Amino acid sequence: MSSIGRIVNSIFSGSNENTLALAAVNFDFSLVTIEAPKEFKPLGSAIAKTRRQDAEEGKPHQTARRLGALFEDVLPSFPKLVEAFGQRVSEIVLWAAATSGIPAIGVYLLSCLLAQAWDSKQATALWVELVKQRQQEILSKLANNHIVSKSSVFSARQEISREDLAIWDNSARSFIRSANQAKQRESDQLMLIVKYLRFPITSSGSTYASVLFVWKEALVNVEALLSGTPVDASSGLLLLAFRSWYLFPDLIVLGKGPPKHVPFHDRLFPAGGSCTLGQEKSMSSKPEGIQWSLTFSHLRYYGDPVVVQSNPNSSRVTFDEFVIAVLGHVFRKWGVSRRRHKDAAQWIVDLWDLISKSARAANATRQFVWLKVLAKAAENILDSDPENAIKNASLLHFGRQRGGFILSPQN
Template sequence: MDAIGKVTASIASATQETTIALANANFDMSLIRIEAPAEYKPLGMALSKSKRNVAEDGPAHVTARRLGSLFQSMLPETPNLIKAYGIRASEIAQSPVVNPKGTDAHGPFKDYVGVDGTSIWAAATSGSAAIAAHLLACFIATYWPADEATAIWVELVAERKRRLQAKAAPAEYFDLSDTLSTKLELDQTHLANWDASARSWLRAAGDSPAVSARQKTVRSILDRLNITVRGQQDLYTSVIEA
């Protein structure tokens, strides 16, 4: 019986390794673009062509897809939040104050004028988990400077991969998407750019006449509440719970 168990475990391990190898060779989830939710489409239309191209086919899209894939299996369903955020983001992007259009007067920089909604549109065309990753980027960018925020992202990604690898290692049956996610590259440059785009969006959103008054009211309420990231030594657990 012991020999049979060893053979079974060996076959399971070989099957897992073969499946992962074939998937990695033939399929990169980062290249897939999905239809954005209807609430986000006005945002996409309001972006400059260059920003939309980067969000749909460039590095920002790769990062959005990979972050979404990495955290997808642990996220709750939040359709109302996703919908409400799309409506608000589109409202902001359509404001000429926040998102001016490039003209011939801008010369070669014409197509680069306007709000940086790259990370949002990249997320919207990558699925709800990627939108959650964008919202987390906004959350982190609000409270930490760029260098610390990037360091937090690096640690979050490394710890998430470690936990998924530990979960899959002894299992005869495993979640293929989770296992593949641990193989996707997300280096410091990816994460720094992800943070920078979210940071730029937050600055623009704060200047929007459509939301500035409401934002001040919400912030005054939040400032009176005792809501903090738990002071645990484990950064991953603290941030994910928050």
């Protein structure tokens, strides 16, 4: 055992400690590394030595330990989720939280929720508010003789800077970028479902209370699904959790007509662990997907709190997908109707094939590189399978509606 570990044990082992006195000890327990759960071990052996050392000793690890200790008393038990997320993450990437203890993994799950729902500036502002409110809550309970874990008290006295929280948020975004590539098919399939439904995230009380409610409800319900217990969901928080944690149970979607079963075949969910989606009735005919509205007190350094609504329904697109949206704008400018999209795509492919095979193929490639890019997008439209055809149609539609805004100030 390390010298730091012996110090931790000696501080925590006595039976007559005065917690108030301990609160005055300026001990940085965030430097302690905890053995990762076994489900995360394949990841630890796969990452480079320098990256592993940074994850176990650098800023992300220290922030993970501090946040884990700060919020450990409010976390429900979620062993199945730790196991499942460990296996899923080992397929993708993550280590700092894994070596910082179970509470830190729970906090990392929250970080993924916030990173998926909000941009980096908003998510960091939320973390500043959450840390401040939690530290005040711990010290208030301590002053009023409530039982508070010693590690929480230590963490309440540790400074967690906005910069540290921004780095912590960025680590979640890095995971999400990798996971989007590793689980693109499942993510796209889930987004197609979300896009045409209305699932607001409903909660009440302060921003702090709202975030903790969403976080804990997501943990408890995904834990139930992973235990083989079916769950009904009328709020968007579970859909946000599935998107953020890249765990995909089978869905039963209720709406007009008979219930629709959407299988994802995720091996991490046992039989029976399916989620039934009963969407909330919308006041308008236009679906709005997942929506989460919160009041931000720390979005700006000065000024009154502002109410902001998240937009987790928008997904990042690849360059090839972006060009398909551009092609939608081109088709609209050319006066091509939606039902003639494939005909126009075939014409572009044929035109590029003719030019590229001409006697001046090299010069043509340089002069008409824009046409080559469009031709590749057109080929993707013509060769797409039924699942990708739906997504491509959505990208073309977006390009027709908003392409002018993307490409130039004037439409």
